[in-house]
Amino acid sequence: MDSPKVPVTLITGYLGAGKTTLLNRILTERHGKKYAVIVNEFGEEGIDNELVVDADEEIFEMNNGCICCTVRGDLIRIISTLMKRADEFDGMIIETTGLADPAPVVQTFFVDEDVQSKVALDAVVTVVDAKHFLSAVDEEHELAEQVAFADIILLNKTDLVDADTLSHVKSKIHALNKFAKVIETVKSGAPLEDVMERHAFDLTRILEIEPGLLDEEDDHEHDEDIISISLTTDQPIEPEKFSQWIRGFIMERGVDVLRTKGILNLEGQENRYVFQGVHMVMDSAWGAPWAPGNRSSKLVFIGRNLDEGELNEAFQACTVAA
Amino acid sequence: MSAQAMSNPDAGARRVSSSIGLSETKPIGVHPTFLVIEPTAGRAVAGFGDGAVKSLSLTLDGALVSSVASLSATPLAAATDVGGTGVLVGTDKGELCRIAGKDVDVISRVPDAWVEHVAVHHDAARRAFAARRTLTVIDASGAEVMRRDDHPSTLSGISFSPDGKWIAVAHYGGVSVWDTSGSGADPVRLEWHGSHTAIGWSPCGTFIVTAMQDREMHCWRWDDKKGMRMSGYPSKIRSLSWTADGRYVAASGADTVTSWDCSGNGPSGKPPLEFGYVYNGIVMHVAAHPSDKVVAGGYSDGTVMIGNIEQETAMIARPGGGAAIAGLAWSPDGRILVAADEQGALAVMRIKEALA
Structure with a gap:
C-alpha cells in the first residue's frame, strides 16, 4: 500500500530576502504540478496558488530527554490533514517567517510518525539578500542558522551589490556552510530543477557530500560562531x-x-x-x-x-x- | 508493557470470529475524516477528504451506503447533535455545519480557521467546537454561550464533564477547563509540559486524561488536580476512549489495545491490561463499548478487534491486510460496530452474541 511520499520543500530566509518571489516563481512556472503551500505569515506580495494554508508557528518541546528537541505542532496538524484531502499533491512548500529557526521544522520530519509516513522533507532552501546579509548576519542569529541549515542557498539580489561585496558575502556563507549549493540570482530567478526535488534528506540517494565550489584553504575566520x-x-x-x-x-x-x-x-x-x-x-x-x-x-x-x-x-x- | 499473543501472523488468525457478522464496502481511495452514529436516523455518517458525506444504514442488512451531501469545504470533525438527531460537522472553511437528513446548514463560524474538533453534551444541550485557539460553545438554539481564545496554542481536543457543567480543552502545555454556563469565569488550568493531542473526561467525572505527542498519556484527578503519567508506548497515541462505567481508559499506540484501570486512586502503579496483539500492527483507534467493559481496536493493517478488557481476550471483527483504520463507532445499543479505513472502505460488524 506504500505510495511514494510527497516531497516537502522548506523555504526560509530573512525578511525581504525574496522568499515569496521564489515561491511564486515555483508556483507559476509551467510544470503542470500541483502544490499545497503552508505559510506562517502573509507578506505584501500575494501567493499565486489555489491552496494556501496560513498557520501560526507553534514550536512544541518534546519530553523525550533531549533538551533541544522541538517540533512544529502546526505543521504536524496541517500536513496530516492535507494528506486526507482528495487532491493529489505533487509537493508541499513551506514558507517560514523571516525569524524562523529551521531546526524545529526539520526535526518534525524526523520525529512525527504521521508526517513521516506520508511526506518527506526534500530540501531546505534559504534565500539570502546579498545587499543586507553582511550587516545583518552578525546581529541576527536566525540568519546565520538559516544559512547553516540550508541544502540550497539562493544568493539573491546580486544586481544590487558590487563584485567585492558579493565575494565577501560568498565567503561568509561558505564559512557558515560550505556544503550547500549556492545559486546566485536576481529576483529569486533560480532554475526550478536546482530548487525542487533535490532529495537532500533521502539517505538512500546520498552518494557523496560535496564541499562547495570555493577551496577549503581559505583561512577560517575564528570569530565565526x-x-x-x-x-x-x-x-x-x-x-x-x-x-x-x-x-x-x-x-x-x-x-x-x-x-x-x-x-x-x-x-x-x-x-x-x-x-x-x-x-x-x-x-x-x-x-x-x-x-x-x-x-x-x-x-x-x-x-x-x-x-x-x-x-x-x-x-x-x-x-x-x- | 508486555505483549500478549492473541493472534498469529499466519492465515488462520485472519478469520473473522463466528460471533461477528461482517459486511463492508469497497475501498474508494478517499480518506475518511470523521465517522459518527446518528441513532435516531439508524445510520452511521462518514465524511471524506473530497467533501463527500455518506451514510451507512444500521437497520438494513449488509453495508448499504448512500450519499448525504457534497460539501464545498473539507469536513474535518463531527459529533452527533443533541438528542441523537443530526450531525454537527466542522470544516476547513471555519464553519460548523448541521446535517439533518440530506440538509446542510451552517450554524456557526470562525473566520479563517479550520474547525478541527466538535463535541456535544446531550443532557446539558451544549455544542462546542474548536478552531485555532478559539473554543466556542453554543446552546441547542444555536445561540452563543461562550467564545474564548485565551489558550496557549491551537486546540487539540474537547471533552465535556459528564454533568455538562464543565468543558475541558487540550492544548500545548496542558488543559483548560471552562464552565459552560457562560459566566465568564477564568478557566481552571491543568498544566503538564508538552504537546497534548487528545482528551477524554471519565464518565464518572473523576479523571481527565490526555494523549501526548511524547508517546504517553497524562491523567489529572479532577478534585485535587493531582497528575499521573502513563508511558511506555512504542508509537504516538492518536485515540483514547473511556468505558461507560469510567473504570478503564483504553488507548491506541501499541501493538495491543491497552486499557488502564482508573479505579481507586487512579492508574498509578498498575500496568495496563492488554488484548489483541497483531503482528506488525499498531492500534490506531479505540472505541469503548457503550455499556460493557469491552473495547474495539482498529489497527494500522486494517484489522479490527473487539476485546474484553478484564479477561484480556479478543476476537477478530475484521481481518487485516489493507489500509489503516481511520475511525470506529458503536451503535448506542452496542450491537453494531462501524469502522472506516484510510482507503474509504466502510465496515459494519454486527455482534451475534453477548460480549461480556
Whole structure:
C-alpha cells in the first residue's frame, strides 16, 4: 500500500530576502504540478496558488530527554490533514517567517510518525539578500542558522551589490556552510530543477557530500560562531567505536550541532552506511554499495564552537587501524 | 508493557470470529475524516477528504451506503447533535455545519480557521467546537454561550464533564477547563509540559486524561488536580476512549489495545491490561463499548478487534491486510460496530452474541 511520499520543500530566509518571489516563481512556472503551500505569515506580495494554508508557528518541546528537541505542532496538524484531502499533491512548500529557526521544522520530519509516513522533507532552501546579509548576519542569529541549515542557498539580489561585496558575502556563507549549493540570482530567478526535488534528506540517494565550489584553504575566520567541518578517512570504521563516540558527542554537544551528515565505510560492509542528524535527532540507513577500491568515509558537522582538530582526532580513533 | 499473543501472523488468525457478522464496502481511495452514529436516523455518517458525506444504514442488512451531501469545504470533525438527531460537522472553511437528513446548514463560524474538533453534551444541550485557539460553545438554539481564545496554542481536543457543567480543552502545555454556563469565569488550568493531542473526561467525572505527542498519556484527578503519567508506548497515541462505567481508559499506540484501570486512586502503579496483539500492527483507534467493559481496536493493517478488557481476550471483527483504520463507532445499543479505513472502505460488524 506504500505510495511514494510527497516531497516537502522548506523555504526560509530573512525578511525581504525574496522568499515569496521564489515561491511564486515555483508556483507559476509551467510544470503542470500541483502544490499545497503552508505559510506562517502573509507578506505584501500575494501567493499565486489555489491552496494556501496560513498557520501560526507553534514550536512544541518534546519530553523525550533531549533538551533541544522541538517540533512544529502546526505543521504536524496541517500536513496530516492535507494528506486526507482528495487532491493529489505533487509537493508541499513551506514558507517560514523571516525569524524562523529551521531546526524545529526539520526535526518534525524526523520525529512525527504521521508526517513521516506520508511526506518527506526534500530540501531546505534559504534565500539570502546579498545587499543586507553582511550587516545583518552578525546581529541576527536566525540568519546565520538559516544559512547553516540550508541544502540550497539562493544568493539573491546580486544586481544590487558590487563584485567585492558579493565575494565577501560568498565567503561568509561558505564559512557558515560550505556544503550547500549556492545559486546566485536576481529576483529569486533560480532554475526550478536546482530548487525542487533535490532529495537532500533521502539517505538512500546520498552518494557523496560535496564541499562547495570555493577551496577549503581559505583561512577560517575564528570569530565565526557557526562553522562547517568535514572529516575524512580511507581506513574502514569500526561500528562499535564510532557508534559509541557519535552518541556521546551528540548527547553532550547536540545543542551546538545544527546539522550532521555522514557516509561511512564500515568494516566488512559492502554498502555505504549513511546517516544524518539535526541537533540530537538522528536517522540512518544503508546506502548504495561502494564502488570497488574507492571506499572513503566522510563526516560533516555544521554547528557552533566546534573544534576541528579535536573532532578529527576522535573520528580517526574510530577506524579499525586506530 | 508486555505483549500478549492473541493472534498469529499466519492465515488462520485472519478469520473473522463466528460471533461477528461482517459486511463492508469497497475501498474508494478517499480518506475518511470523521465517522459518527446518528441513532435516531439508524445510520452511521462518514465524511471524506473530497467533501463527500455518506451514510451507512444500521437497520438494513449488509453495508448499504448512500450519499448525504457534497460539501464545498473539507469536513474535518463531527459529533452527533443533541438528542441523537443530526450531525454537527466542522470544516476547513471555519464553519460548523448541521446535517439533518440530506440538509446542510451552517450554524456557526470562525473566520479563517479550520474547525478541527466538535463535541456535544446531550443532557446539558451544549455544542462546542474548536478552531485555532478559539473554543466556542453554543446552546441547542444555536445561540452563543461562550467564545474564548485565551489558550496557549491551537486546540487539540474537547471533552465535556459528564454533568455538562464543565468543558475541558487540550492544548500545548496542558488543559483548560471552562464552565459552560457562560459566566465568564477564568478557566481552571491543568498544566503538564508538552504537546497534548487528545482528551477524554471519565464518565464518572473523576479523571481527565490526555494523549501526548511524547508517546504517553497524562491523567489529572479532577478534585485535587493531582497528575499521573502513563508511558511506555512504542508509537504516538492518536485515540483514547473511556468505558461507560469510567473504570478503564483504553488507548491506541501499541501493538495491543491497552486499557488502564482508573479505579481507586487512579492508574498509578498498575500496568495496563492488554488484548489483541497483531503482528506488525499498531492500534490506531479505540472505541469503548457503550455499556460493557469491552473495547474495539482498529489497527494500522486494517484489522479490527473487539476485546474484553478484564479477561484480556479478543476476537477478530475484521481481518487485516489493507489500509489503516481511520475511525470506529458503536451503535448506542452496542450491537453494531462501524469502522472506516484510510482507503474509504466502510465496515459494519454486527455482534451475534453477548460480549461480556
